[in-house]
Amino acid sequence: MSNITFSATRPVLVDRLGARSIVKDISFIAAGAALTAGAAQIVIPMWPVPITGQTFAVLFVGATLGSLRGALSMLLYVGLGVAGLPIFAEGGAGLAKVMGPTGGYLLGFVLAAALVGWLAQLQWDRKVLGTIGAFLAGTAVIYAVGLPWLSVALGQLGLPNDVNATLQAGLYPFIPGDLLKAAVAGGLLPLIWKLSNRVK
Template sequence: MIEVIMSRKGILYDVLLILGGSLLTALSAQIAIPLPFSPVPITGQTFAVLLVGTLLGSRRGALAMLAYLGEGLLGLPVFAGGRGGLAVFMGPTAGYLWGFVAAAFLVGSLAERGWDRRIWSAAAAMFFGNGVIYLFGLPWLSYFLPGSLSQVLAL
């Protein structure tokens, strides 16, 4: 009986952490600087994704990002500019959004291996996580912008 209660508390704890991570990401998305030359604004999302992955670990961090995407897919205004809905997943920023899941998983995995214990290794983990976001985002964005992938990166 005690094990059942403890496991339920553990699940509730995990759910609250995952929802908290998705909420932090949603709030950070509202910090947005539109760029006149690109359909992708500078937002606080990237920082939140990397922080959530580091704090929650690989599984919970990735699940928090999946929850965040699910909230947006349901139409909640969780994305930059208060946007939500299926149209965002068809637009130029969708690749970055999917990259959030992989980046949170990677950074969380590196944190689980102790990369978050020193400033230089933590910075390296964040750098790699940011690279993963670009790895997903840039090819998708290139469908919406003219030019090569390197030109898209410049934008």
């Protein structure tokens, strides 16, 4: 049993922390969910979708844990929130939160972490442009799930839900922050790799 792991085929950053084990993998998965929960509380209030530090944490977890562990970490995060822990943005929790306007973004986190983790396994996160590209790709996945869900939710609330209204509510205000997050990651992750290589 101790030889079973959730590790990536190709090493990602957490694999630099020593021998792999199921205990370590579960710890990393839980830590990723905790990081995302903490980042979700960094909020600029907006309705229906607040600006948070959440998406950076999601993509960072994917990049550092790899595809499978990153996705499992986000599944744990969403599952704990649905179970009632106040870990979604602004202390939100419960199934109603997932079924509301921001539910699609939450589900998109799982796919985005998986994609960024897969790209990290292909070593995209070791170069500035590769990291930026991976983060932008992960961000696109979050929007690909989140925006259609948001549009339906707005319609159910009796609000305008045409393409422009949906983009105004769920995309345009977030573009500057998304670009900044990708740029920060582009500087941070390759630097961590260089430092870890020197330590090794």
